[in-house]
Amino acid sequence: MKAPVSSRWWLLFGIIIVIALIGTGGLVWFTMGQPGPTLAACPPACPYTFPQVPSVLAPESVEAEQIASLFWLIVGIAGVIFVLVEGVLIWTVLKFKNRPAEQALQIHGNTKLEIAWTAAPAVILVGVMGLTFRTMVDVRAPATSRSITVNAVAQQFWWAFRYPEYTTPDGSRAIVTASELVVPVNTVIEIKLESKDVEHGFWVPELFGKMDAIPGYLNQMKFTPTTVGTYYAGQCTQYCGTQHAQMRFAVKVVTQAEFDAWVASQLEPAVEPAAGSLAEAGKAAFLDARNGCIACHVIDGAGGVGLVGPNLTNVAERQFLAGGIIANTPDNLARWLASPQTVKPGNKMVLPTKLDQPTIDALVAYLETLN
Ligand code: HEC
Ligand SMILES: [Cu+2]
Numbered sequence: 001m002k003a004p005v006s007s008r009w010w011l012l013f014g015i016i017i018v019i020a021l022i023g024t025g026g027l028v029w030f031t032m033g034q035p036g037p038t039l040a041a042c043p044p045a046c047p048y049t050f051p052q053v054p055s056v057l058a059p060e061s062v063e064a065e066q067i068a069s070l071f072w073l074i075v076g077i078a079g080v081i082f083v084l085v086e087g088v089l090i091w092t093v094l095k096f097k098n099r100p101a102e103q104a105l106q107i108h109g110n111t112k113l114e115i116a117w118t119a120a121p122a123v124i125l126v127g128v129m130g131l132t133f134r135t136m137v138d139v140r141a142p143a144t145s146r147s148i149t150v151n152a153v154a155q156q157f158w159w160a161f162r163y164p165e166y167t168t169p170d171g172s173r174a175i176v177t178a179s180e181l182v183v184p185v186n187t188v189i190e191i192k193l194e195s196k197d198v199e200h201g202f203w204v205p206e207l208f209g210k211m212d213a214i215p216g217y218l219n220q221m222k223f224t225p226t227t228v229g230t231y232y233a234g235q236c237t238q239y240c241g242t243q244h245a246q247m248r249f250a251v252k253v254v255t256q257a258e259f260d261a262w263v264a265s266q267l268e269p270a271v272e273p274a275a276g277s278l279a280e281a282g283k284a285a286f287l288d289a290r291n292g293c294i295a296c297h298v299i300d301g302a303g304g305v306g307l308v309g310p311n312l313t314n315v316a317e318r319q320f321l322a323g324g325i326i327a328n329t330p331d332n333l334a335r336w337l338a339s340p341q342t343v344k345p346g347n348k349m350v351l352p353t354k355l356d357q358p359t360i361d362a363l364v365a366y367l368e369t370l371n
Contacts, residue, residue: 050233054205054235055206060206060207061223064223066135066139077124139209140220143188148183148184148187148188149165149192150163151192152181152194154200154202154236154247156198157243157346157347158247158310158322158323159181159234159236159247159249162176166266173300173313177266177311179320179323181249183225183251185256186224188223190221191211191220191223194213198215198240202236203237206232228254229253231252232253233248235247246325266314269300271369273369279362279366285355287304295308301313316328317371322336330364333364334361338360
């Protein structure tokens with residue numbers, strides 16, 4: 001004679017479930033309400049907000065579409081199995097539920113059943129593995145249509161994008177941007193992924209699967225964007241140091257005509273600041289070795305040798321600065337130059353001296369002309 005499950009146990013079970021739900025919900029609500037360190041200072045240094053929350057379930061490229069389809073197929077298979085197993089379970093519970101004064105039938109194993117429930121999952125898993133391998137091959141298949149190559153270079157704590165095929169007529173300079181990858185729609189974008197220091201991860205959920213940037217090793221991947229517009233949010237996905245979470249980047253998908261115009265404007269030589277202007281003083285400050293800029297940055301046509309920091313040749317054309325964390329406005333630029341370590345603690349821009357306000361104003365005026 002077996003005792004039925006006591007109602008006290010049901011009560012305890014219910015209480016645990018309710019506490020778990022309230023706890024999780026409360027935690028999510030609490031963390032969502034908390035401003036991060038950058039937000040606390042906002043405004044004026046408001047972080048850049050991407051128009052769209054990243055999602056693998058909103059694919060906007062041929063490859064992301066293939067990955068999402070695979071996901072839904074596996075969810076479908078798992079769903080059918082779930083319904084079958086739970087159905088049989090509920091059916092058994094109801095049909096064979098404990099009735100008073102009844103001796104249960106004693107069964108010791110059933111070879112056919114054992115084989116069946118070992119073989120069936122194995123067959124299903126091998127099938128899922130096959131589908132996965134096929135998708136992995138598909139998303140990495142060599143481009144059969146028009147393609148462009150971009151070197152994506154990761155470093156603590158920002159991304160550089162170099163377009164080796166788009167150079168000035170004399171071939172002396174290729175397009176280089178930071179934190180912002182601009183690509184034409186319906187074109188295969190071949191990414192050559194490198195890292196300058198530690199391991200980083202390259203990922204835009206709407207556009208392609210995750211891939212690591214490994215020092216000393218060239219990883220390759222591709223994506224074919226299908227929708228014009230939005231800045232898709234990218235994020236470093238391998239912990240790489242203090243500012244890993246603020247190592248963001250964006251992909252902007254434009255029409256071919258817009259892309260051509262962008263290329264042309266990126267390759268134009270910098271406009272020389274007018275004599276006696278504030279921008280001219282800024283250029284002098286940039287080139288002044290005491291301020292350190294030229295040790296880490298390059299502005300084509302002006303100077304600089306360093307490759308530690310982003311190429312600033314067309315910095316005014318970018319939507320945001322410092323790994324996609326602050327909008328590119330004159331105010332934010334001034335805050336950045338006044339104290340890069342306050343805006344992004346631990347980043348690799350360490351100034352040899354603190355800049356005074358007139359120098360900052362001049363530098364901002366100069367950097368704003370670089371478009
Ligand atoms: C020790 C090297 C170093 C020095 C010196 C330095 N920078 Fe930087 N700079 C960096 C690095 C690294 C970053 C990227 C920081 C990040 O996002 O993590 C950066 C970012 C920037 C940015 C934002 C660019 C972008 O696209 O995100 C600007 C603008 C800038 N620096 C201007 C200057 C100016 C002007 C000076 C001189 C007063 C200067 N920097 C001196 C290393 C340096
Ligand atoms: Cu990183």
